[in-house]
Amino acid sequence: MRHSVPRSPQFYVTAPQECPYLKEQTERKLFTALNGPDSQILNNALSKQGFRRSQNVLYRPSCADCSACLSARIPIKAFSFSKSEKRVLRRNAHVTREIKTPWASFDQFNLFKKYVDFRHDKGGMSGMNEAEFTSMIEETSVKTILCEYTLMKNQSECLVAASLTDVIEDGLSMVYSFYEPELADLSLGKYMILDHINLARSMSLPYLYLGYWVKGSRKMDYKSQYEPLELFANGKWSVLQTSSQTTKSEGNLSDEEGLNTIYLPTSDK
Numbered sequence: 001m002r003h004s005v006p007r008s009p010q011f012y013v014t015a016p017q018e019c020p021y022l023k024e025q026t027e028r029k030l031f032t033a034l035n036g037p038d039s040q041i042l043n044n045a046l047s048k049q050g051f052r053r054s055q056n057v058l059y060r061p062s063c064a065d066c067s068a069c070l071s072a073r074i075p076i077k078a079f080s081f082s083k084s085e086k087r088v089l090r091r092n093a094h095v096t097r098e099i100k101t102p103w104a105s106f107d108q109f110n111l112f113k114k115y116v117d118f119r120h121d122k123g124g125m126s127g128m129n130e131a132e133f134t135s136m137i138e139e140t141s142v143k144t145i146l147c148e149y150t151l152m153k154n155q156s157e158c159l160v161a162a163s164l165t166d167v168i169e170d171g172l173s174m175v176y177s178f179y180e181p182e183l184a185d186l187s188l189g190k191y192m193i194l195d196h197i198n199l200a201r202s203m204s205l206p207y208l209y210l211g212y213w214v215k216g217s218r219k220m221d222y223k224s225q226y227e228p229l230e231l232f233a234n235g236k237w238s239v240l241q242t243s244s245q246t247t248k249s250e251g252n253l254s255d256e257e258g259l260n261t262i263y264l265p266t267s268d269k
Helices: 041-046 085-089 106-119 130-139 188-202 221-225 255-260
Strands: 011-013 031-035 052-053 059-060 067-073 095-102 144-153 156-166 173-177 207-214 231-233 234-241 246-248
Touching: 031 052, 041 052, 041 059, 041 156, 052 173, 085 188, 106 130, 106 173, 144 188, 156 188, 173 188, 188 207, 207 221
Parallel strands: 173 207
Antiparallel strands: 011 031, 031 059, 052 059, 067 207, 067 231, 095 144, 144 156, 156 173, 231 234, 234 246
């Protein structure tokens, strides 16, 4: 008699720990390993259901008393650049984007450390060493690209920003990005998002996934400035209504059902 390992992914929940976004809150994550020949298929399916990738793990929030963290994406066809966003694009017209294989470099690590020390000095990544950074960039079992942004300085290219980005079947997913904090006048963080909108458009992909929008978090609330913005809540993608900070949703899934339901990809094999 033959026995085989189940193909269905196994899901686990982390122990409660301090929330990095909201004071006096704890967080838990639902996660599953991302490896094997079906990694890309699983990443495609779960990204549509609010999951995010970190190296070879897919996760989404699973907090008992809070649902503030909502996966966010920009619908490319419905998005048009505002006057201020067009100004950001013009200010960065001299910035060059190069799409590379996700291999870590010393220049990337130096820029990453500078960014983290400036923006997230008390965050979980503040103590990341070079080996851990290399793992973050290179450990992927799905289709991943590294977008490097450079400026000419003293007749040589200078790295000023980078984004680790997954290519999934319905969009681009910005896994992690960082930039030169001293070039605040260029708004490089915003520019990378706007440039990824253009990149997704050129690839005929309908969405740009931004990670989690967290109402009440100064670190994460900036994503609401991109309109329209869709959020994944109660098992549905809904448009954020910026005037009231609520979502316009179709369907009638209950909170509990929407949070606990996961649809896995089917296989004809």
